[in-house]
Amino acid sequence: MNPFPQFEELKANETFRFRCRSCGVCCRNVKMTVMVESLDLFRIARHYNLEMTEAAERFTEAATVGWGAPILLMKATPEGNCIFHKSSRCEIQAVKPRTCRLYPLSMGPDDEDAKNFIILKTSERQFHYTGKEHIAGEWVASNMSGEDYAYITTEYRLLRELGRILKRIPREKEADVLKQMLLCRFFMLETSESFMPQYVRNMARLKLTLEQMTKES
Numbered sequence: 001m002n003p004f005p006q007f008e009e010l011k012a013n014e015t016f017r018f019r020c021r022s023c024g025v026c027c028r029n030v031k032m033t034v035m036v037e038s039l040d041l042f043r044i045a046r047h048y049n050l051e052m053t054e055a056a057e058r059f060t061e062a063a064t065v066g067w068g069a070p071i072l073l074m075k076a077t078p079e080g081n082c083i084f085h086k087s088s089r090c091e092i093q094a095v096k097p098r099t100c101r102l103y104p105l106s107m108g109p110d111d112e113d114a115k116n117f118i119i120l121k122t123s124e125r126q127f128h129y130t131g132k133e134h135i136a137g138e139w140v141a142s143n144m145s146g147e148d149y150a151y152i153t154t155e156y157r158l159l160r161e162l163g164r165i166l167k168r169i170p171r172e173k174e175a176d177v178l179k180q181m182l183l184c185r186f187f188m189l190e191t192s193e194s195f196m197p198q199y200v201r202n203m204a205r206l207k208l209t210l211e212q213m214t215k216e217s
């Protein structure tokens, strides 16, 4: 079932037409819409030789979804443009977030274990859907590295596990939960080291910490 009604699900072998007009529309009016995942922030921080906390502060805004789960969204100018949209170009083309790389497609978990993914196509900005035909699976594969797949598999699977744990933690501990999730998912990462081993270690620590909070209640 497609859990995202604003998107149309595509099978990997299905095609769609898309023509980038370099109009920059996709990078304008994006206030609080461009998700910056842990791996995205890590790459951007490394690109600018910044610590994770500094990169988060300079380039993102925090929001929460569901029961206190923090997410980071790309900062926008007062007009709503992405802060990296300069002279009609993306200033971080080499390290732009997965959301931007996959556009107009997106991916989500298809099953409980996040072993399979569904491919989704946004219904926004229909004027782009002209020109050359692309195969959905090829579009995704050409914009995702092995590290991206390892990350989203770990992320989706563990977030589901954490979701179940969070339901057993009293609401008065929301601030502690938020702090631990931000620390483990975004901030306790050294950009001089590889991302995945640190991320897997942090998520295991987060799971243990949250389990402990259910016992303290």
Ligand code: SF4
Residues within 6 Å of the ligand: 026, 027, 030, 034, 074, 082, 083, 084, 085, 086, 089, 090, 091, 092, 093, 096, 097, 100
């Ligand atoms: S990061 Fe780059 S591609 Fe993504 S919205 Fe900003 S300017 Fe556009």
